[in-house]
Amino acid sequence: MFGRRVGFLKFKADMLEKETGTKLPGIVFARGPAVAVLIFLESGGETYVVLTEQARVPVGKSILELPAGMLDDERGDIVGTAVREVEEEIGITLNADAMVNLTALLDPATGQKVFPSPGGCDEELSLFLYRSPVKEEVIRALHGKEMGLRDHGELIKVRVIPYDKLWHVTADMKALSAIALYEMAKRDGLLPERNSHLST
Template sequence: MLDDDNGDVVGTAVREVEEEVGIYLNKDDLVNLTAFLNPSTGCKVFPSPGGSDEEISLLMYRGKVKKEVIEAMQGKEMGLREHGELIKVHIVPFDKVWRMTADSKVLCAIALYEMAKRDGLLHPPRSSPDLSQM
């Protein structure tokens, strides 16, 4: 939710990943996949148009995280308990995730990523330090 962040989608995403997964991300290494959509869409995705006014942005992280850090997250319980969050982390290879989830946000993010890649819209990742253990 952006209520406390003045509409800062990327800053909110960085904070949420830190809270829910325990990885610290460099804000500059996030790509807003929904920004590739035609401006007439508002560059947002609407999970349930007509049923809700909810809108979301979908982001991709292109920074570095050490393999050991990723592997150590498998099965870890995360989230802010005081907010009623209990998140169990499941690490899934990218090429298998589309068959292992029914989460429409994940499936939509994969589709946006694949189409942006196909159309040459994704620039090579910039060289960035590994922030995963900061």
């Protein structure tokens, strides 16, 4: 539990498809809403993206991922959760007012969320974009930095790579979805022009 909110739940549901009466697969892992942030750092004419690298037991290897986390406060504050997760996993403070909710650009019929594995899990993701100009020494200081909440079992290394290489070096669905949303929103002129500045 997260306070009074359910954190994790696994259950079996007996479900039938209404028109045909066919039984549907009903094992569900319920973990609820989560957030992830695509962070662009612009320096020396290059755009970099900030990632976490951590061992993931279910897949048996380390994965380069967007900083992310579950909506684990009782207020359901998705922007606040995104800012807090970046601070915990990367060690930088984002300006909440400058966060761009990429999933909010989806058609309302989608629920304006991304569902990573709807066949077995109810997890719904809100994906954010954050852009900030930085000096080159910020890039150098972040790359390789060790982060994470040790009491939560987090052993995280921060990685900073050029954005144009991101699609090629990650298997993280959050990152690949964020790239697709960002590129399509940019193509259609839906992104605000302003950048923000971060605190390190």
